[in-house]
Amino acid sequence: KAGVTQTPRYLIKTRGQQVTLSCSPISGHRSVSWYQQTPGQGLQFLFEYFSETQRNKGNFPGRFSGRQFSNSRSEMNVSTLELGDSALYLCAIYDRVDGYTFGSGTRLTVV
Amino acid sequence: AQSVTQLDSQVPVFEEAPVELRCNYSSSVSVYLFWYVQYPNQGLQLLLKYLSGSTLVKGINGFEAEFNKSQTSFHLRKPSVHISDTAEYFCAVSDRAGNQFYFGTGTSLTVIP
Numbered sequence: 001k002a003g004v005t006q007t008p009r010y011l012i013k014t015r016g017q018q019v020t021l022s023c024s025p026i027s028g029h030r031s032v033s034w035y036q037q038t039p040g041q042g043l044q045f046l047f048e049y050f051s052e053t054q055r056n057k058g059n060f061p062g063r064f065s066g067r068q069f070s071n072s073r074s075e076m077n078v079s080t081l082e083l084g085d086s087a088l089y090l091c092a093i094y095d096r097v098d099g100y101t102f103g104s105g106t107r108l109t110v111v
Numbered sequence: 112a113q114s115v116t117q118l119d120s121q122v123p124v125f126e127e128a129p130v131e132l133r134c135n136y137s138s139s140v141s142v143y144l145f146w147y148v149q150y151p152n153q154g155l156q157l158l159l160k161y162l163s164g165s166t167l168v169k170g171i172n173g174f175e176a177e178f179n180k181s182q183t184s185f186h187l188r189k190p191s192v193h194i195s196d197t198a199e200y201f202c203a204v205s206d207r208a209g210n211q212f213y214f215g216t217g218t219s220l221t222v223i224p
Contacts, residue, residue, distance in 0.1 A: 004154075006154075042214070042216045042217055043201070043214045043217075088152070090154050090155070092154070092155075094209070094212070096143075096205075096207075096208070096209030097143075097162060098157065098160070099143070099145045099147075099157060099160060099203065099205065099212070100147075100155065100157075100203075100212070101157070102154030102155045102156070103154050104152075104153050104154045105152070105153065105154050107152060
């Protein structure tokens with residue numbers, strides 16, 4: 001069964017810093033999506049990458065960026081961190097029939 | 112476009128009692144429907160899905176859901192809950208081409224001993 005590995009599981013950063021999160025989908029999956037989950041806003045779509053190209057983008061400021069490598073691994077970067085960026089960041093692969101398969105997420109805390 | 116409404120944000124229920132988590136959707140096209148479960152500090156895990164065929168869908172952990180096209184609903188049920196069912200549950204809808212996918216806001220199920 002397909003899987004997604006996210007690292008690290010937990011992060012604590014200071015306001016103003018930048019952070020990079022990593023996502024490795026199981027081999028062969030070319031599509032990777034990122035979601036932000038907070039208690040107040042629920043699940044919010046950040047962006048989707050397909051074969052190293054950003055295919056869709058949610059309504060987030062330019063401080064949030066991502067990229068995908070040729071081996072399908074993806075990174076998400078947040079610059080100039082704000083307290084409100086504290087959230088669980090989820091990476092997922094998508095299949096039209098099976099829907100999303102999520103990683104365990106990275107819990108980012110900004111202090 | 113599609114949308115999903117989960118009518119209850121929190122549902123407390125006693126252990127071994129039945130539970131129903133409600134989900135309504137709107138769409139102008141045929142859809143696929145999903146239920147996901149999320150345990151604390153974990154990602155979402157697929158519970159069950161409706162693609163076509165029988166309107167009663169059985170999933171993991173004893174959960175089932177019924178697709179009702181006339182009422183545009185996809186309610187999740189379990190006849191007897193366990194403490195370990197305490198989690199957040201998300202309903203989701205996608206168009207059949209897979210171009211759009213929408214999550215509901217989630218229902219927090221708390222099972223009381």
